Amino acid sequence: MNTMSSTRINQVQAPEEKVMPVTVEKPENTVMEEGVTVGTPFADDAKFKLRNVEVFYGDSPAIKNISLDIARNEVIAFIGPSGCGKSTFLRCLNRMNDSIDACRVKGQLLLDGHDIYDAKRDVVELRARVGMVFQKPNPFPKSIYDNVAYGPRIHGLANRKSELDDIVENSLRKAGLWNEVKDRLDAMATGMSGGQQQRLCIARAIAVSPEVVLMDEPCSALDPIATAKVEELIAELSESFTIVIVTHSMQQAARVSHRTAYFHLGHLVEVNETSKVFTTPEHQLTESYISGRFG
Amino acid sequence: MVPNKDDVYGDHISNRFNDELLALKTRFLKMGGLVEAQIDSALQALIEGNGELAEEIRSNDRLVDRMEMDIDEEAMLIIARRQPTARDLRLVISVIRMVADLERVGDEAKKIARFAIKLTEEGQAPQGYAEVRNIGAHVMGMIHDSLDAFARLDSEQALRVMKEDKRVDEEYQSAARSLLTFMMEDTRNITHCMSVMWVLRALERVGDHACNIAENVIFMVKGEDVRHTPMEEAERIVGR
Numbered sequence: 304m305n306t307m308s309s310t311r312i313n314q315v316q317a318p319e320e321k322v323m324p325v326t327v328e329k330p331e332n333t334v335m336e337e338g339v340t341v342g343t344p345f346a347d348d349a350k351f352k353l354r355n356v357e358v359f360y361g362d363s364p365a366i367k368n369i370s371l372d373i374a375r376n377e378v379i380a381f382i383g384p385s386g387c388g389k390s391t392f393l394r395c396l397n398r399m400n401d402s403i404d405a406c407r408v409k410g411q412l413l414l415d416g417h418d419i420y421d422a423k424r425d426v427v428e429l430r431a432r433v434g435m436v437f438q439k440p441n442p443f444p445k446s447i448y449d450n451v452a453y454g455p456r457i458h459g460l461a462n463r464k465s466e467l468d469d470i471v472e473n474s475l476r477k478a479g480l481w482n483e484v485k486d487r488l489d490a491m492a493t494g495m496s497g498g499q500q501q502r503l504c505i506a507r508a509i510a511v512s513p514e515v516v517l518m519d520e521p522c523s524a525l526d527p528i529a530t531a532k533v534e535e536l537i538a539e540l541s542e543s544f545t546i547v548i549v550t551h552s553m554q555q556a557a558r559v560s561h562r563t564a565y566f567h568l569g570h571l572v573e574v575n576e577t578s579k580v581f582t583t584p585e586h587q588l589t590e591s592y593i594s595g596r597f598g
Numbered sequence: 599m600v601p602n603k604d605d606v607y608g609d610h611i612s613n614r615f616n617d618e619l620l621a622l623k624t625r626f627l628k629m630g631g632l633v634e635a636q637i638d639s640a641l642q643a644l645i646e647g648n649g650e651l652a653e654e655i656r657s658n659d660r661l662v663d664r665m666e667m668d669i670d671e672e673a674m675l676i677i678a679r680r681q682p683t684a685r686d687l688r689l690v691i692s693v694i695r696m697v698a699d700l701e702r703v704g705d706e707a708k709k710i711a712r713f714a715i716k717l718t719e720e721g722q723a724p725q726g727y728a729e730v731r732n733i734g735a736h737v738m739g740m741i742h743d744s745l746d747a748f749a750r751l752d753s754e755q756a757l758r759v760m761k762e763d764k765r766v767d768e769e770y771q772s773a774a775r776s777l778l779t780f781m782m783e784d785t786r787n788i789t790h791c792m793s794v795m796w797v798l799r800a801l802e803r804v805g806d807h808a809c810n811i812a813e814n815v816i817f818m819v820k821g822e823d824v825r826h827t828p829m830e831e832a833e834r835i836v837g838r
Contacts, residue, residue, distance in 0.1 A: 553681075553683065554681055581687070594610065594684045595611055
């Protein structure tokens with residue numbers, strides 16, 4: 304390029320000067336109000352109907368007046384910074400919080416129209432219907448077979464050995480583990496790799512034919528390949544189960560869920576279609592969190 | 599580069615992410631500046647019959663192409679490294695789209711430069727140049743305004759650019775009619791007038807690209823896709 308053209312170009316552009324302070328166009332919702340959730344927190348075909356839920360640890364509130372529907376066969380992801388209450392809220396759904404003495408749950412929590420916290424409710428039966436997979440794989444120190452067969456046995460789901468065999472095989476197949484373990488069902492589960500152990504825990508959770516599977520950061524201890532397998536599994540399981548997943552990985556929420564719920568300091572700030580949350584969130588806090596502006 | 603914390607793309611936890619987005623934005627504007635200069639020079643070369651300047655534009659086009667590839671690569675790396683979401687994602691996607699438009703504007707400038715050389719060599723009376731000047735100024739303004747709307751995230755200005763496009767189309771139709779008249783008056787004018795017609799056509803396309811850039815600015819700012827959308831709908835989205 305000769306001198307003439309470069310002078311001309313420099314005269315016309317001056318691009319640095321164009322980057323001036325701008326009128327900031329951010330989502331309009333900036334206020335966080337108790338009991339107010341933007342987006343679509345309610346669903347027509349609700350498996351869980353949760354209204355004005357509050358959870359306290361002693362006197363301090365961990366969940367502040369949250370109302371949400373979880374639809375049948377949907378995958379809903381709970382995201383939010385550490386300590387925002389998403390795991391606490393998840394544990395309300397099958398009364399895992401009961402084991403914490405200082406924890407009190409208020410509000411209405413209905414599973415298929417029936418109160419989860421009804422005094423007459425059989426908690427063991429509830430947890431069979433609403434299974435759970437934890438952050439760290441926690442297989443029993445038993446064989447692979449016995450890990451999966453444990454639940455069906457104590458719930459009396461199989462009358463004969465062959466029935467139990469079928470349940471074990473089906474569950475392992477659904478968890479995408481059958482081909483890897485079919486020849487060593489008697490081997491100790493603790494000898495498996497982390498990813499296999501986690502899928503075994505999923506197989507164990509679905510062996511009792513639950514209606515809902517709660518997953519509390521199920522992939523945080525797994526490598527990318529095991530994570531991909533679990534995510535694949537979530538997509539397949541959603542055909543028969545309702546899945547609620549707590550995750551710290553935003554990309555995971557974007558990949559696996561239909562709806563995403565954003566929690567912040569005990570509030571449920573926004574619930575929307577996942578595609579909307581990750582492209583055009585309605586609440587500014589959601590946008591700031593998912594785009595890495597705080598967390 | 600020191601990221602401005604007040605900038606809507608400069609307030610991430612990761613400062614390197616801030617730097618990358620700001621660099622992308624700045625590079626895009628730099629390319630915009632170059633393309634604007636290319637069109638401006640092309641029109642000048644045509645009207646003044648400056649063949650040397652026209653040659654320069656043709657060689658500068660390689661620079662425009664290079665910038666397109668660099669910006670595309672940078673945007674791709676941001677997606678791979680950062681998995682941008684929300685407004686960051688919309689910025690990166692829009693830049694990828696708009697950079698293609700800028701490159702096409704660069705091509706139109708090159709095309710005009712080619713006709714400038716041809717017309718200078720033919721050395722005929724400058725019939726139709728008033729129309730070229732008129733439409734040229736109009737679409738230059740549109741390109742400038744669309745880049746300005748991008749820099750300031752001004753969706754209202756972007757909407758104004760979109761509206762201008764219709765006027766350019768009308769001006770193009772009317773200029774084409776007068777050139778047709780020249781051709782009918784004297785068939786010896788046909789070659790010259792056809793060349794001018796191609797220049798007008800190139801300018802009209804520049805207007806279309808400015809309009810595309812404006813649509814992408816609205817997408818960046820408002821999060822709604824206004825391509826292939828009636829103007830009333832675009833107005834409603836911007837006015838919200």
